[in-house]
Amino acid sequence: MSAQTPNTGPGIRHEFRVLLVDLSTRRTHIVLLPGRETYLGGSGLAAMLFEKYGDPAAPWNDPAQPLIFAIGPLTGYYPLMSKTVCGFLSPYHGQYAESHAGGRGALALRFADMDALVITGRASVPCVLSIGNRHMEIKDAPFLWGKDVFTTGKMIRHMLSGSGHRSIWRIGPAGENGCAYACINVDTYRHFGRLGSGAVMGAKNLKAIAITGDASFPMPAGSEAYAKDFQEVFKLVTETSMMSKYHDLGTAGNVAALNELKSLPWRNLQATTDAGIDGISGEKFAKDMLLRNTACSGCPVGCIHIGYLREKFMADNRYLYRQVAYDYEPIFSLGSMLGMTDGFGVLGLMDAVEREGLDCMSGGVALAWATEALEKGVITEAETLTPLKFGEAAGYKAAIRHLGAGSNEFYQRLAQGTLKAAAHYGGADYACVLGQEMAGYATGETFFVSETLSFRHSHLDSSAYSADQKQQDKDAPKIVAGFVKDEASRCVLTSMVGCLFARGVYTPERLGMALSSLGYKGVAENLDAAGEAIQKLRWRLRMRSGYAPMNATIPKRYSEVVTWKGGIDTVYMEELRKTYAAKLMELGREE
Amino acid sequence: MKTLIAARMDRCIGCQSCSLACARLVHKRLSWYTAGIRIGSSGGISTGFEARVCLACDPPPCAAACPTGSLTPRKSDGGVKQDRSLCIRCGRCVKACPVEAIVQDEAGSPYVCIHCGRCVAFCPHDCLELGEKNGARVGQEVPE
Ligand code: SF4
């Protein structure tokens, strides 16, 4: 590291450059805000902006609530710094939430020269927000309302000039209709998936956001150090085995492994392993369905696997084909969870979910519950409007459309969350909800507690699901201390904003080095403290918006699960839950 | 002289590593756009990627259009050398290029591939090659 003059200006800034958009007044405004060393960017910046512009006591769909998108100091400068953090008040639980997406969005924001985008207000008619380094426009687009995600993407490409270095974020019918787990689709294959950011866009009458990254920045002072550090990270991610699992079979490689470990949820978690695995394993997808890989901008790993779906739509061999991105999570939620053992059938459901703009995990898990509820007679076909049977794709396809459209009272309730529907119809014992509809890891007590209580209710909040896969001491305080430490360090990475798949590459030392060679020396020195402070701030925002971790319980179905370790130790699970909940109360206490 | 050839773009994953490398190492910019090579989706919703990059015309119409001598033909095999200090940012080279291989930044400075090959090592799928013109390995490899 050479001695440097501090960088400041486009690209590298010590304040945050934030674009404020008020859809009610149709005014936009750029502000420069201090706080880089404390809030870093990404997760920290989104929380800072929510504290400034949001109201944790008002409802999620109050037009004044902000929808926030933030990138970090390393975005665009280093490989795999390819994610955008979305901060919002979630329609799912009414509390502060975060969701992350890749695609081209993060680099588009970087090259539009914005650290964050904050959208408030509600447009009088459906509209599209189009921004870039040299333009800013809110365009009326009532004709896009009701259009599915793919059609919307196509139309926007025609409506707005400047293809190529642009990212298009849009919602489908689910977001328009207030589904609590509607996603925002990013560049066709990625999503702000969980906890309903799509409904927040819908409530603002905002159908899509197009961001053009048309600026170019000078190199940081002392750019030799930067080029050298870049080279080192690039080598690690491309020339070593560190990332190979993500581009080889991709995350889908876990499907067979978890089935083998008796940890893959099948048929609404009535089983954790099934002989039908061969039809939906990552190996099967790679062999018969994988068409190509693609990547988020700035990521040479290319973990996005695109499958090929060929469908006969008419007699006389009339076929159409589609390209569908697959991953572990949709294979679980729209595959094993729905008892599907035919990979092509699963791709068909993924395609349907994408069109509606639903989160695939919540959508699949909700329909798995509906299937069991129908079997048990808690609901009837008068509610589901279509037969639902494990393993039968046609019914699920119809149900996915109903879920996006909110076709009747049943689907409207289900679209608010499985537990909300179960509270009305019954069947809460077998609702597979861990804070939100579960991620695909029936690995054991540690994961069930972690997902139930953790900030994003995500399998990426901690390494709980991999801890469950090994023998471990049932030492609740120790495990909880691990969760908390893990979260703080992930807060640092999601503030940069790096892909969590790169957490092995971006050690604290390497992040410090990367920041220093861009001239963010003060930030590099404060990383650990900043991570802990961001963690606490996020919890405070969560508590202020009504989170009561002590009340977050784990449905009965989870105590019946059998994994490779045998049955669930419910006494230990309860102890772990209480210990973690108490710790979270402490983390979220007002200072 | 050797030429950069985007020979195997059907393998491209759209990661933009090549553009970022060219901007960073050749042009000393952070950009995915002001670079000798630029990646865009090849039209439509999901049909792969294509590269906008100099094809090394011989003789190069961009150099013929340049009124200052900022762009001049390379010694052999087509394509151009660039001397930025002579450029008046008139954009005539951009208009002269038949394949949109040259872009201008906000200030009007043109960016074009000078066939140095530095981007090649950054492509994870071996899409790019620095070689003799018409000598590139364009076809697919036999899988292992
Ligand atoms: S920049 Fe365009 S016109 Fe000039 S040599 Fe290359 S391809 Fe030909």
Ligand code: SF4
């Ligand atoms: S060959 Fe050199 S100038 Fe041309 S695109 Fe690659 S790095 Fe840029």
Ligand code: SF4
């Ligand atoms: S580095 Fe290779 S794979 Fe990546 S965008 Fe460039 S040509 Fe495509």
